[in-house]
Every structure is written in structure tokens, then in C-alpha cells.
Amino acid sequence: MKTEAVEQWDLYEITLPGPSEGNPFREVELAALFRRAGRELLVDGFYDGDGVYRIRFMPDEVGEWTYVTRSNVPQLAGMQGRVVCTPPSTGNHGPVRVAKRYHFAYADGTPYIPFGTTCYAWVHQTDSLVEQTLETLAQSPFNKLRMCVFPKSYVFNENEPPLYPFEGCPLTDWQFDRFNPVFFRRIEACLYRLRDLAIEADLILLHPYDRWGFAQMTAEEDDRYLRYVVARLAAFRNVWWSMANEFDFMEGKNDEDWDRMFRVVQDADPYDHLRSIHNGARFYDHSAPWVSHCSVQSGNMEAGKMWRQNYGKPVVFDEVCYEGNIEDPWGNITPQELVHRFWRGTVAGCYVGHGETYLHPHDILWWSKGGELHGESPSRIAFLRQVLGELPHGLTPAEGNWRWQDRAVMVEGRCYLFYFGPHQPSFWTLPEGGPWHVELLDTYQMTRGVLVRHAEGGARIRMPAKPWQALVVTRR
């Protein structure tokens, strides 16, 4: 029995030779039971083609783990091993979890404030474009990326992907029970790169934008696909499961199907990664226990606080329209409007995502293919991220003062963030308590400066009577 080392929340992989005849994807069952100090985690393995089987493990506790494999194939069963889990290295904070009910933190307790963007089909573009996307992300404020497992067929997305998820002929028939390991390795390579950039992969498992048939698989095929994806990818600490983009636009699947698929993912994932589902025109019931947070498509930022309260979960506005200039209204708001929606969502106690859809001579729109960012909003979003990063984690919408409604998040008595949007007051009354230090921010010009160094509680301070201002009020 050999012993190997892996750092906490990193990926430890067991590789086993096994049968390649028949259909191993369908016929071979494989798992490993990991044990440590009375705890047991059952981790599914998967067939990676060419007679190779793998089991991937993400230890969540430092110390010695042992495992033993299980399989319906004698050759793969009963293999034992020992893994020593070492403390995480710098920058490894573990997977992101829900924290303080409405917020997020890494497993080690480090706050995580989502600033997402979308490059839905970036893994399905050329290698050079994939590299360019990663370079752009490295320079961006974004720490979450919505991306699809399956390729995308949609306006501006007419190109074939370099690889397909299944064996078979693209135009005639797929073998939905034979996965293409090379396709998944490409995704895994991208997940590693995102992980190194501290970017969470909000992985979209199903979506309606399809011309290959991947959106019309049977329930059995869907479930097998989901189990395969989870077995391959759950050990990546930066993976979130987004069951679908615009789930309600997928014909042939009803809410019971989505309930079932959620549970398939939940059951197969020993690490309980975040799970959500993104709506088109109507919401899934986000109160279901298998939904970790509300992934919302809506420009109705005002409603965020209500959804937060109704569902008792974090609300992430994953789509609020994109900065851009295409014809579709979802893809042509101004950078000013997108930045406003970020701030407006923030003071509703929610989180907001970015996307960009400027016309491009070769149809390389960031929103789906990645490439370069051209807009004015990312630098402003970076400004917001910097501001929020300096404030206490998990600010709560301010209640009780009607002037503050939908205009402030706070830690009562300690810190307030006010955002005024299109309002331009000449004066503003500070909270009771204090004394307060007041900083004025221009959310679009990205300027900040001390407005009042020391103000008593309830003081009425002069404001610049301009739109898009914010105040950071902290106790001195």
C-alpha cells in the first residue's frame, strides 16, 4: 500500500488500468471509499478511455486518509491506498461555500465576493482564443466565470467546436453513452487555468442553445452525463454546478426533471459544491433544498432584496443585460447602466454579474467566446470590488429608515455603504451613533475622497448633488 501526499482541497487522482472492451462508460461501476477519523466519503470514478480508469479526490481535512476501491469489475475492486493531506499552500482557500446565509466564503473562511462574467463557449474556441481569454481574465476584476460544458449554437455562435462530448457523428447520431475523454480533458485544462487565476468556474451543465441534440437527450442519458461530469470534475475546488442556463427555455424538460437532475448532481458530488439554476422567463423554485443560491436573470435589481428574503439564500444576478451594442436588448446596455446595476444590486445585499456583447468583425463577443474586453464597465467593476473588499464581509440591507431603503448595506453601528444611483441629494443625514468617517465615491468616474473626517451621529452633511455617487460611512 503506497502513500502519497496532496494538499488540502487539491486534486488527488488514482489511476487504474481496466477493461476497454464493451462499453466501459455504461458497464463499469467504480468508486473509492475514503476514510479519515471515522468519516467516510464515497467518491465515484470514471472511465477515461483506452483502458484507463480514474478516481479523483479532493480532501477537505488535513491528515491521513485511506481508501479502498469498489467496482463490479474484479480487476478494479479492492485496491487500497493511503493519502496524506497537507495544509493548503498560499492562495488555496478551498471551494466556495454559502456563508452568513446570504453571502459566500471559501472553505477556509476567507470571504469570497462574487464578481462574475460570462464566456459561455470559450472552451469551444481555438487554442489561441482560449489563451487570449485567459490573459484577459488575468487582467480583469472577475473571479467567477459562467461557462458551458456543451458547445453553443446561437447567434454569433455558428462555428463548430474543436471537440464533441460524445462519440459519434455530429450530423447523424451520437452515442450518448460513450463520452469523449479528450473533450473533457480540454475542459479540465481550462478549469486548472481558472483555478490558478483564482476564478471560480460556474459550470453550466445543460443549455438550450444547441444544434447537435445535446439539449434533447433522454432522462437516462442526461443522468448518465451528469454523473460522468461530476465524477470527472467535482474534485476541482473551483467548480460550481449551474444546472442550466435559461432552464425554462429547454423544451421537453419539466420541473420534475430538473428536480431529479439536481438530486443526481447532489448525490454524486461528495464535496457538495454550490448548485444553482439560471432562469429565462420564469424562476425555478429556489427554495428547494438542493439549491445553494439563487442564480437570477433579471434587470429588476429592486426585486433582489425581496428574493433574498423569500428564499433565504444568496442572490446572484448572473445576467442583468450585457454591456454592448448588438440588436438584442439583453446585449446592448450602456456601461453606465451595467455599472449602475452592479451598485444597485450590491446595496440590495445581492451580487451581480458582467457580460459584454460588442459587435466584432469576426463575431468574437466576450459574452460567449471570450477574447478581449472592449467596454468601459470592467474598470468600474474593479473599483466596486476594491471598495467592497475593504469593507466588512456580508453587509446587510439597511432597514428601518425609509430614506435608506434599497440604498444602503451596512453592519449596523459600524459601517454603511450608501449608493444613490440617479438620485442627487444636496444633503444627507448620517446614521445615529458614530462618530463617523465619510468617504465620497463617484462610482463611474472611479474617484474617492474624504468628505468628512469626523461627523457626529445624525449629522447632516453636504453632498455634491450629482448622480452615481456613493458614500462609505465608517465608525471612527
Added chain:
Amino acid sequence: MKTEAVEQWDLYEITLPGPSEGNPFREVELAALFRRAGRELLVDGFYDGDGVYRIRFMPDEVGEWTYVTRSNVPQLAGMQGRVVCTPPSTGNHGPVRVAKRYHFAYADGTPYIPFGTTCYAWVHQTDSLVEQTLETLAQSPFNKLRMCVFPKSYVFNENEPPLYPFEGCPLTDWQFDRFNPVFFRRIEACLYRLRDLAIEADLILLHPYDRWGFAQMTAEEDDRYLRYVVARLAAFRNVWWSMANEFDFMEGKNDEDWDRMFRVVQDADPYDHLRSIHNGARFYDHSAPWVSHCSVQSGNMEAGKMWRQNYGKPVVFDEVCYEGNIEDPWGNITPQELVHRFWRGTVAGCYVGHGETYLHPHDILWWSKGGELHGESPSRIAFLRQVLGELPHGLTPAEGNWRWQDRAVMVEGRCYLFYFGPHQPSFWTLPEGGPWHVELLDTYQMTRGVLVRHAEGGARIRMPAKPWQALVVTRR
């Protein structure tokens, strides 16, 4: 029996001497039954002080009317007369009615497109300020004015009014059953002046902003007051009844009280003027049969179309926040935001009202006291009014094309008004049908010009990729 002449929808007044002893306001009943060609209208009279009684009649049909008075005082009963109603003169279109279910028109069929503003307490200011307000209104785009019968006590509204509606001592006790005719004559003089400016008076009968006790009268007192106001003012063709401003902020009155008071006004008004009620935090049930249209306080322009559908009545956003710079969020939006809300409400098939709250060295804020306008929105609202006035009356929200949702009103196949708000498309696909003439408007810069002179139905036209644009698309 004398015969006099009055033009259609003008005010014909019968003056009768009568008793002044006791309390005529309470004790004397007076009405006149007007008859014409089998029709009968019972019109209440009122005591105007000093032994003078009046009955005011607004004939709605050309021709000869006869009347006979009724009273519990023999001296006032059985008086007969004849009134010849002549055709209306130029500019007299009669009272405004609901038209085409969701819209308004004058009684003669002339379209009326409401562009309201607010000067809640203007009649309670000095004469010179009243004159200045009227001068400003004459130069403005506004054709509806929300104004209170009772004086107003509120922030920026600390001055005492020149007159009070009741006899009694301001600081001790009012005689709520003795009206002050001089007070009401002042309001009537203002109604005449508004009428001459073709401005509808959206008369607010009750409101919570009070330090005199007028908001705390008993049900009996409220009803007597309402009947007196209606008897005095219903013959003004430019009167609308707004039961209250922020009705739900009036403590001590419940929904049954409002139901009852609505019916008091309805029963007392032989001309069936428009009736509405304006909300604070919650809506009255606008589906009640005595509500002619929804008078809404809300900045949620997106919801307008839903309310329109739910209530099956016109929706007038009478308060969407005011252009200004005061501390209160309801009074400090930018002119850009207010103009956006006007256009946004318009393409939801609704109507929107203005108000202005810039700080003033003498607390003369237009919103309540009138005076001068200082903002940038009125000229833009004039621009919108001009545009709408050139289009067919009663445009309907465009359905069926998701890109148009909340972005267009139309007469199908004939005319479309698109408004893009913070959206900045580079292209836009025209409706099927045509051929189309396309005009591009900048709603804030107030520019307009032909974009395409002749385009086929379904053509994709180039757009400037700027925010705050609108298109007028008409069939050629």
C-alpha cells in the same frame, strides 16, 4: 321664467337669495333638476355665505334645458328657469373622459394626453406667487396640475395659508360644518385660470400633510366637506377628483372609509368627472367601479403595463420621484432619470407626471408652491408631448415580439414608437408590413431626423449605438 344662454361645458350659475340665520351649510338643502329631451340631471346647490345660494350647472348637450329648484326652504324651492346651451367656443372641448379604455379624450372626442405636474399647495401661497405659477404654467408643457384643496403642512411647507376652508380658530377649534366661501372662491379663481390655460385640475380632496385637523375630521364631516366641494366645483369642466394624495398615510381612515367617500363624490357629481386615488406605500383597489383610472406613485415603470392589464383602466404615474436635489429620495432624481421615466412609462402604454424639488433660498419648491421651474426636464417633456401629439391617439403596447416588450407602443401595421432607454443597439429590425418611414429621436438632446425614408417591412436598419434614442416608424 327668464332664459339665459351658456355654452356647452361652461359653467352656468343660478344665484338665489335665502336665509342666513342658523347654519345654512348644515340645515339648508338645495338642488335643481335640469331637464332636456327626457334627460334629467339633479344638480346640488350650495350656500355661499351672506344669504346667497348658488347652483352651478355644466350642460353637456346643446339645446334648451329647463330647471326647477328643490329645497327644504320654501323661499328656495320651485324656482324655474330655462337655459339655452350653445355650441362650445374654440378651445372648449369639454371635460376629460376615459377613452379607448386605457386613454383619455375630451368630451368632444379631442384626444387628451396627460402631461401632469404638481404644485400641491400653490393656491395657498401669496397672490404674487400664484400669478408667477400661472405664468410659468403658461410656458410649460403641462396640461394637468395636481393641487390640494386643503393647505399643506410638510417640510418646505411651514407657512400658514392666506385663508382657511372652515370658520373657526386655526389653533383651537374649527367649525367643520361652516365653510369659508372666500377660501373656495380663491380656489375657483385658480380653476378658471387653469381652464384658460387648458390645464386640468387634478384636485386632491384629502391629504395627510396637515397640522390643522383637516386630516382628522369625522366621517360625517368628511362627507359634508366632499359634498360641498363637489357642489361648488363640479361644474368646472377641468376638474378631476383625486380622493387623496398618499391615501394610505392618512391615519384613522380605512379602505371602507375611502370606498364610502368615493361614492359620496360619485353620487354628488352629476357630470361624472374622473375619479382616482393616489397611493403612498400601498395601492387602493383600483378595480372598484368608482375609480376611473389608476393614479400611481411608483418609480417602477416596468410594472405599468401589468397594472394597466390587471385593472383594465388608464394608468397615470402621478409621482415617479421629482427632478431635484433635496435630501429625500422622492425629490432628488436627475432630469435625465425623470425624462427616462416619462418615456419608459409612455412605451408601457401609461402616462407620467412631473414634479420639481430644487432647493430654493425661500423654500419655494415648484412641487408644492409653484413659482418658477428651474430644471432641465420640462423642455424634454415638451418634446415628448410634441412627438406623441403627432402620432395616432391611444397607442397600445406592442406584444408578440420579445425584443419589443416594454420598448414599443403602436397601432399595429401603421405606426410604432420605440424607446430604447439605456439600450444602445447598433441595428434594429423594423416591423413586418411597411413600407416604413423611420425617424430617429434623441429623447434628451431633443433632436429628431429622418433615419430611413423608405424601408421594407422586416428591414434591419443601422442605429447610432447611443442611449436615450427613440424611433418613430410610420407606414408610407
